[in-house]
Amino acid sequence: MTQPGKVCLIGAGPGDPELITLRALRMLEAADVVVHDKLVSREILNMVRPGCRMIPVGKSPKCHPVPQDRINDILVTEASKGHTVARLKGGDPMIFGRGSEEAAYLIKHGIAVEYAPGITAAQGASCVTGVPLTHRGLATSVQYVTGHRQADKVLDLDWKRLADPDTTLVIYMGVANIGQIAMGLMTENLPGATPILAVSRATTPDERRLVSRLDQIATDVRDQAFKAPTLFIIGKVVSLCADRAIADLIDPVKAHG
Numbered sequence: 001m002t003q004p005g006k007v008c009l010i011g012a013g014p015g016d017p018e019l020i021t022l023r024a025l026r027m028l029e030a031a032d033v034v035v036h037d038k039l040v041s042r043e044i045l046n047m048v049r050p051g052c053r054m055i056p057v058g059k060s061p062k063c064h065p066v067p068q069d070r071i072n073d074i075l076v077t078e079a080s081k082g083h084t085v086a087r088l089k090g091g092d093p094m095i096f097g098r099g100s101e102e103a104a105y106l107i108k109h110g111i112a113v114e115y116a117p118g119i120t121a122a123q124g125a126s127c128v129t130g131v132p133l134t135h136r137g138l139a140t141s142v143q144y145v146t147g148h149r150q151a152d153k154v155l156d157l158d159w160k161r162l163a164d165p166d167t168t169l170v171i172y173m174g175v176a177n178i179g180q181i182a183m184g185l186m187t188e189n190l191p192g193a194t195p196i197l198a199v200s201r202a203t204t205p206d207e208r209r210l211v212s213r214l215d216q217i218a219t220d221v222r223d224q225a226f227k228a229p230t231l232f233i234i235g236k237v238v239s240l241c242a243d244r245a246i247a248d249l250i251d252p253v254k255a256h257g
């Protein structure tokens, strides 16, 4: 009888291979099959054991080469053959990563699921820029927000709730809609001078950073051709950026005002 297989839902972290957890590495090294996303770096893909089968199922904006239903089927089929399957995702699988949707499908089909968390992009961007997500006197909370809706539906976020000057906002998947996001926040009275940091490909050799203000970010992102994956950190904490060239661009009076 075939031994039951399982699926390990693994977070690969934001890109830098040093930011993968020991648990993730152990699970990856034990895998017979790895089903991986586009955001996972080559160095991490190279950590698998010899002979491990690699199945890329990556998505990029407006391009879904392997539909989610098909990914679910691949996971069930491979685990049903008795394989140990690593489902490897960028960042953390449970933060804007559909990890919980895949887990629900697998459990429904009687497949065992194990988890290894990953460092999410917000933590990765924070650690490379020195921008804290909370800081006494500047931000009492942090919110992770999607800047994109399924099937390109209108972004109808609760702007009133988000426009809190004492909260740090981290926008995932927001590069195409950043103008709309900034407008929504300013309409609910978040000052146009609020600092905002864009980090693209954080923690990788291709990392790029840009600091701006809410009322200027859409133009700057367009002019400097920022593309996904880009993360935005919005709030007074951006003034603490360890990169002095960036921090000095921020007017502390207006930013903290």
Ligand code: SAH
Pocket (backbone or CB within 6 Å): 014, 015, 039, 089, 090, 091, 092, 093, 094, 095, 096, 097, 119, 120, 121, 122, 124, 125, 171, 172, 173, 174, 199, 200, 201, 202, 203, 204, 228, 229, 230, 231, 232
């Ligand atoms: N599960 C992932 C998020 C997937 S959604 C995580 O926990 O990080 C994809 C979005 O994540 C991208 O559009 C971008 O906003 C963000 N992202 C992921 N990796 C990133 C990186 N290295 N640098 C900047 N943003 C990143």
